[in-house]
Amino acid sequence: MAGPLLLSLKLASVVAMLLLVLGVPAAYWLAFSRWRGKFLVESVVALPLVLPPTVLGFYVLVAMGPRGPLGKLWSAFFGHGLAFTFAGLVLASVLYSLPFAVQPLTAAFESVDRKLLDASAVLGAGKLRTFWRVILPLSIPGVVTAVVLSFAHTMGEFGVVLMVGGNLAGVTRTASIAVYDDVQALDYAAANQTALVLLLISFAVLCAVYGMNRRVWKLWPVS
């Protein structure tokens, strides 16, 4: 049980951190851009919310394969393929959890009173200073929500991992895959152990998010 769970935790941590780094600039752009075609980008970012994980996984797999553009690029640098590796899993998971990071961040940035941004500009602060001193500190709940949700979502993913990672023990065999495997092998006790830990982790994470802030991001409408 420990191996797949540790791998899941490692994957989720790496993905959550990467999504924070990528999600902040993306969310900033989405929150403040006045480009008319912004909805296109919004739609692309939200796509993983509605796509079956197998569809997303399929295209990522094709792209990462030896003849796909990503696979070729990766081979040129590292000398081996991307599919069925931990790095490939990270890449696929980043795409899959993208909306869970970008949407809370965008919502948080958008909800900062524009008058405060005007006040900051009038007081001589450039965009970067305004971001660090005003926007980001006032968006902390959104940032925490983004990190926690992308972590939790990555912990629980199954379809994408199965498509892209396969089931290599210690490399791509995550907790959710292990549960599936154990059930297939009729080892319900082992499946239950892993499943219970996943359940508890997910519950704890959601409690943390909802307990801390109910306004920024709602999976369920909170009355």
Add this chain to the structure above:
Amino acid sequence: MRRVWNEPAGVEAVASELKPDALIAKIRASRRNKNSPPFVLDLSVEVPPGITILFGPSGAGKSTLLDCIVGLVRPEEGKIALGERILFDAETRVELPPQQRKIGYLFQSAALFPHMSVEENVAYGLDKVPANAREEQVREILEAFRVEGLRARRPGEISGGEGQRVALARSLVTGPRALLLDEPLTGLDAELKSAIVDDLRAWNAAKRIPILYVTHSREEVDALGERVIALENGRVMSSGTPMDVLDAPRRKRLAQAAGFENLLAGTVLDLREADGVMRVRLGETACEIEVPLGYAAVGNRVRVAIRGGDILLATEQPRGLSARNVIAGQVTSLERRGTMVIARVDCGVTFLAHVTPGTVRSLELTVGRKVWLVLKTHSCHVVD
């Protein structure tokens, strides 16, 4: 292309003299909104050092003008200069960003950063000043605006009036060359308001920067005004002292904004030049009033503006008064507004008179009661 400005001659002359410290804006800007026709601001204003009031009804373009001056909105044409510094010039494509304009802007909402203490808020614009000098400047300005005791508090922990003092300190500590205030004291009580304005005046006595103070409140104009610029529908209607601008309104909506609750159409019956008055018949009624002589001829249609507070009510026909206009009528409604009662009186045309609740009691005013309105000739202002 020849451009037409509202006051071409006057401001052109001033601009070419390049007043060393005045703020001059001569711009055309438009704002489009999905649900309303495009709004166009097309005007020319000059703000010398000291307090100038920008007055006008909601939607006149007051805030848009401030946003243009400070650089948050880009005008389509024109020029904005502060002393000898050009902040914006459409022709030469000069456009300084708000960060470089050195203009303080006080928002209606104070717009203090909620996650910073009062002290951090005030120090926000001083990031390029060395730490010890910064502390000194912050301490001085907090004292000047009497908020030194609040330095460690968060904006959520101080009152609205204190918030505006802190915001004022924050705007002024950076040493701006001009200050814009967008209805900053709306909602504060009169005493607090005048205390804050006194502190602002005291501070400005030494600095002498142009201060543009936006309000739609007639009372604030009376309390603050050295100079008033009256804005209406994106244009300057008039400018000068509060007396000049507000007591002889020349446009209907401005009259309403300035507190003339009664705006009555009438026809000039005769002119009595020797007495300096003329008689006007109101509407198609038999109701005649005497008003100050204006630029009008017999038979002209004019409008007469009268403040509700300038009308006296009597329950018996008064005699032996200096007031020339005594009009009989009937109370049609009494409406309580705060500490004031608005009485509608039908005299053929309807007058709105302001009385106190005490007057309503002692005169036993009720709907349907017969009353006499008493109006001094000089309380009647002939407009357009």
